Amino acid sequence: MKKSIFKNRWLPYLLISPQIVIVLVFFFWPSFESLRLSAFKVSPFGDRQIFVGLENFSRLLISAEYHRSVFHSFVFSGGVTFLGLSLSLFIAALANQKIRGLRFYRTAVLWTYGIAPPVSGIIWLFIFHPSYGFLPYLLSMVTTYEFNWLLKGWVAILLVIFAATWAHLGYNVAFFLAGLQTIPKSVMDAAKVDGASGFSLFRWITFPLLSPVTFFLFIMNMVFSFFETFGIIHAVTQGGPGDATTIMVYKTYLDGFVHMRMGLSAAQSVILMAMVISLTVVQFRYTERKVFY
Amino acid sequence: MNGAVLNQSRKPQRDWKKLVIHLLLILSVCLIGFPLYYGFVISTQSMEESIQKPQKLLPSGYLLENYKKVWNRIQMGQLLLNSSIVALVVSLGKIAISILSAFAIVYFNFRGKQIAFWMIFVTLMLPVPVRIISTYQVVSYLGWVDTYAGLTIPLIASATATFLFRQFYLTIPDELVDAAKIDGSGPLRFLWSILLPNSGANMAALFVVMFIYGWNQYLWPLMITNSDKMKVVVVGIASTVPVGTQLPEWNLVMAAAMMALIPPVLVVILMQRWFVHGLIESEK
Structure with missing residues (x-):
C-alpha cells in the first residue's frame, strides 16, 4: 500500500473509467444476459422469449448428447494437460542444465508460443490426413490398422490433442524453466553431497519443489483446453466424426449459432462459467498469487 | 594428487552425461520443429508432389508460385x-x-x-x-x-x-x-x-x-x-x-x-x- 498519494476528486474516476466501461459493457452485461437467457426458451429468430425456469438445465442434465460432450471435454483436456505437462517438464529439466547452446535450445522450444491453435490444427490435420498424411503413411508400414480420423473417434481426439499440445508447449516450458530457476542452488548442492544424482535428484528434490508451478500449469492447461481450443475443433474436425470431438465449448456454439437454441446454449454457457470460476478460485486459493490488498 | 586422479576419472563420465542431454534436447527440438518443417516443405512443393506417396521431406521449387497463388x-x-x-x-x-x-x-x-x-x-x-x-x-x-x-x-x-x-x-x-x-x-x-x-x-x-x-x-x-x-x-x-x-x-x-x-x-x-x-x- 502506498503511503504517498495524490488528492483529486474526479481524476481517479476518469483514469479508471475506460477499463470499467469496457468491463461493464462487454463482460458484465453479456454475462448477466447469459444468466437471464438460460431461464428462457427463445424462438429461432429471437423475437419471442418464454420463461421456463430451470428447464434448460434439466434438459441438459438428461441429455445423452450433452453428457457425451462433457466426457469428450474431459478426455481432451486431460490428454492435453497430461501430454503437455510431461513433455514440457522433460524439456525444461534438460534445458536447465549447464551446457553449451542453451539459448539456442530455449528459443527452439519457446517459439511455439506464437502458434495460433487453429493454425496448429490445420498443420496437424494434414499430418493425420488419411490419404496423404505423413503419420498414417508411417503407420501403414508397420500395421494394417486403419489409422483414419474420419472413421475413428479416438484418432480424431488424438489429432486435436496433438494440435492443442503443440500450440501450448512454449507457454508450459516458459513457466517450468522459470520455476526451475527459483530452486536454490544450495538445496541442489546439499542433495548432491548426500549422494543424490540424475533421476533421483529430480524425483525427490526438483519435482516436489516444482509442485506449485506444476499445479498452476495444471489449472492453466485445463482452462486453455476447455476454453481456448474452440478454433482447433471448428477449423479441423467440426466436432466429428459423429460427435467424437464435440467438446462443451463447441456444443455451446453449435446450439447457439447453428441450431438456434439460444436458451439451451445460454444454459451451457452458465455451466462453463461456473467451471472457469471454480478453477480460478482453486488456483488463487492454492497458489500464492498475491494480487490482493 | 588424489584429487587429480578423482577428477580425471570423473571427467569422461560428465562429458558422456552432457552428450546424452544434448542428444535428448536435439531430439525434442526436432520433434517440436517437425510440424513446422513439414508444413514448410509441403508449401514449397507442387500439388502432385505434396500428395504423392511417399512424400519427399525436402523443399521443392514451387515456393514463390504457391505463396503468390x-x-x-x-x-x-x-x-x-x-x-x-x-x-x-x-x-x-x-x-x-x-x-x-x-x-x-x-x-x-x-x-x-x-x-x-x-x-x-x-x-x-x-x-x-x-x-x-x-x-x-x-x-x-x-x-x-x-x-x-x-x-x-x-x-x-x-x-x-x-x-x-x-x-x-x-x-x-x-x-x-x-x-x-x-x-x-x-x-x-x-x-x-x-x-x-x-x-x-x-x-x-x-x-x-x-x-x-x-x-x-x-x-x-x-x-x-x-x-x-x-x-x-x-x-x-x-x-x-x-x-x-x-x-x-x-x-x-x-x-x-x-x-x-x-x-x-x-x-x-x-x-x-x-x-x-x-x-x-x-x-x-
Missing part, C-alpha cells in the same frame, strides 16, 4: 492487415487502459476503488466462449458487427495487465512522489515523466503476450465479421482447407498456414527476453 486467392494482404490491426489495437489498448487503471488504483484513494478492482479481477473468469452469444448481441446492438471497433474493443479489458502495472507501481519509492509534489507537478505529469519512462520493460513484455493473444483470436472474429474484407488471417486460412471434391491443394493450405504463423512467431523470437518476463510476471 494463395496470396491472391484469399486476399492474404487484407487478412494480414486486419490481423495486424487487431493485434496492435488490442495489445496497445490493453496496455494503455491498464496503465491508467493501475495508476488510479495505486496513487489515489477514492470511493468504490475496491469494487472497481474486483470488477477488473472478475474478467479473468469470463473468457470469450462463456459469454459469446450475449456479447455478440451487445455488439450488434451497438451496430459494431463487421467493424474494427467490434473486432477489438470487446477484447481490450485486461486484469493481468492491470495487476502487473499495479505490482510495478508499488515498487516505485514513495520519495519520488513526494519529490514530484514538492516540485509542484500534478499526478498526470508524474505519470508521464516518472512512471511511463520506467515502465518500458513491462510494456514490452505485455506487448508480446497481448499481441499474440490478439493475433491468435479465432472465435470472436469468426462471430463478429461476415464480409471477406474484415476477416482476420487465422479465420481466413481455415477456408483454404479442401473439402469434398475440391482439389487437394494442400501445398497451398500449408503456404497459407506459414504466412499466418510467421508474424506472431517472429514477434516471440525477436522479443523472447521480454516475452518470458511478461508471461511469468503477469501471472504472479
Whole structure:
C-alpha cells in the first residue's frame, strides 16, 4: 500500500473509467444476459422469449448428447494437460542444465508460443490426413490398422490433442524453466553431497519443489483446453466424426449459432462459467498469487 | 594428487552425461520443429508432389508460385492487415487502459476503488466462449458487427495487465512522489515523466503476450465479421482447407498456414527476453 498519494476528486474516476466501461459493457452485461437467457426458451429468430425456469438445465442434465460432450471435454483436456505437462517438464529439466547452446535450445522450444491453435490444427490435420498424411503413411508400414480420423473417434481426439499440445508447449516450458530457476542452488548442492544424482535428484528434490508451478500449469492447461481450443475443433474436425470431438465449448456454439437454441446454449454457457470460476478460485486459493490488498 | 586422479576419472563420465542431454534436447527440438518443417516443405512443393506417396521431406521449387497463388486467392494482404490491426489495437489498448487503471488504483484513494478492482479481477473468469452469444448481441446492438471497433474493443479489458502495472507501481519509492509534489507537478505529469519512462520493460513484455493473444483470436472474429474484407488471417486460412471434391491443394493450405504463423512467431523470437518476463510476471 502506498503511503504517498495524490488528492483529486474526479481524476481517479476518469483514469479508471475506460477499463470499467469496457468491463461493464462487454463482460458484465453479456454475462448477466447469459444468466437471464438460460431461464428462457427463445424462438429461432429471437423475437419471442418464454420463461421456463430451470428447464434448460434439466434438459441438459438428461441429455445423452450433452453428457457425451462433457466426457469428450474431459478426455481432451486431460490428454492435453497430461501430454503437455510431461513433455514440457522433460524439456525444461534438460534445458536447465549447464551446457553449451542453451539459448539456442530455449528459443527452439519457446517459439511455439506464437502458434495460433487453429493454425496448429490445420498443420496437424494434414499430418493425420488419411490419404496423404505423413503419420498414417508411417503407420501403414508397420500395421494394417486403419489409422483414419474420419472413421475413428479416438484418432480424431488424438489429432486435436496433438494440435492443442503443440500450440501450448512454449507457454508450459516458459513457466517450468522459470520455476526451475527459483530452486536454490544450495538445496541442489546439499542433495548432491548426500549422494543424490540424475533421476533421483529430480524425483525427490526438483519435482516436489516444482509442485506449485506444476499445479498452476495444471489449472492453466485445463482452462486453455476447455476454453481456448474452440478454433482447433471448428477449423479441423467440426466436432466429428459423429460427435467424437464435440467438446462443451463447441456444443455451446453449435446450439447457439447453428441450431438456434439460444436458451439451451445460454444454459451451457452458465455451466462453463461456473467451471472457469471454480478453477480460478482453486488456483488463487492454492497458489500464492498475491494480487490482493 | 588424489584429487587429480578423482577428477580425471570423473571427467569422461560428465562429458558422456552432457552428450546424452544434448542428444535428448536435439531430439525434442526436432520433434517440436517437425510440424513446422513439414508444413514448410509441403508449401514449397507442387500439388502432385505434396500428395504423392511417399512424400519427399525436402523443399521443392514451387515456393514463390504457391505463396503468390494463395496470396491472391484469399486476399492474404487484407487478412494480414486486419490481423495486424487487431493485434496492435488490442495489445496497445490493453496496455494503455491498464496503465491508467493501475495508476488510479495505486496513487489515489477514492470511493468504490475496491469494487472497481474486483470488477477488473472478475474478467479473468469470463473468457470469450462463456459469454459469446450475449456479447455478440451487445455488439450488434451497438451496430459494431463487421467493424474494427467490434473486432477489438470487446477484447481490450485486461486484469493481468492491470495487476502487473499495479505490482510495478508499488515498487516505485514513495520519495519520488513526494519529490514530484514538492516540485509542484500534478499526478498526470508524474505519470508521464516518472512512471511511463520506467515502465518500458513491462510494456514490452505485455506487448508480446497481448499481441499474440490478439493475433491468435479465432472465435470472436469468426462471430463478429461476415464480409471477406474484415476477416482476420487465422479465420481466413481455415477456408483454404479442401473439402469434398475440391482439389487437394494442400501445398497451398500449408503456404497459407506459414504466412499466418510467421508474424506472431517472429514477434516471440525477436522479443523472447521480454516475452518470458511478461508471461511469468503477469501471472504472479
